[in-house]
Ligand SMILES: Nc1ncnc2c1ncn2[C@@H]1O[C@H](COP(=O)(O)OP(=O)(O)OP(=O)(O)O)[C@@H](O)[C@H]1O
């Protein structure tokens with residue numbers, strides 16, 4: 001099976017700074033990959049390159065086995081790769097359904113929004129990803145939701161856009177334990193549907209719980225890739241990270 005996306009020897013420089021140094025990485029269908037690394041390791045640069053915000057200086061990108069040239073944001077969207085940035089992109093004073101369909105509303109030929117259809121679809125998607133509370137439905141205002149639930153709305157929007165690879169950038173950093181668990185439930189549900197997730201985080205415990213595989217980035221380089229089965233605990237993963245990073249010095 002071809003990976004959904006594969007990066008081969010991607011390098012990116014900003015002036016004199018090497019943000020990515022020959023990075024190779026792949027994400028397969030239905031897989032949750034945890035991308036970890038210290039501040040400045042290059043995680044955000046890697047994501048931005050994946051979603052076409054940055055053009056790599058060197059290296060190749062393959063989408064389901066096909067080489068993609070002149071990679072850009074439009075091509076990334078067409079390849080069904082979506083990023084969920086921490087609730088920044090949501091409008092709190094609007095409803096869940098409004099936020100999911102924002103800019104991509106279902107309309108009648110005369111331009112009126114298909115309100116009922118949108119609500120039904122939004123309800124279906126939020127139930128699919130794991131919103132269980134009876135008090136929350138498509139019409140609920142996003143501003144009244146908890147942090148984890150807002151993250152869920154952002155994920156629901158990616159699902160409406162039919163994302164096959166969803167990139168979550170630090171989705172649990174500002175969340176409590178219970179809210180973090182909600183985000184994990186959302187991620188596990190989308191994974192169960194065969195979608196893939198690239199999960200970026202500082203908190204190794206969070207990344208450990210949710211990921212099938214880990215990619216450790218250090219100063220622009222992938223220094224280690226591990227399967228979950230190679231690591232028996234988050235403490236173990238932290239130890240491996242420290243050892244690899246020290247070796248690189
Ligand atoms: N647009 C830019 N212009 C110049 N330098 C940049 C730019 N973006 C990133 N860098 C540099 O590239 C390196 C990698 O940064 P990046 O933001 O990718 O790290 P990160 O792993 O996301 O860190 P953090 O955990 O702090 O978010 C850093 O040295 C950073 O200063």
Ligand SMILES: [Mg+2]
Nearest residue numbers: 040043044045
């Ligand atoms: Mg970052």
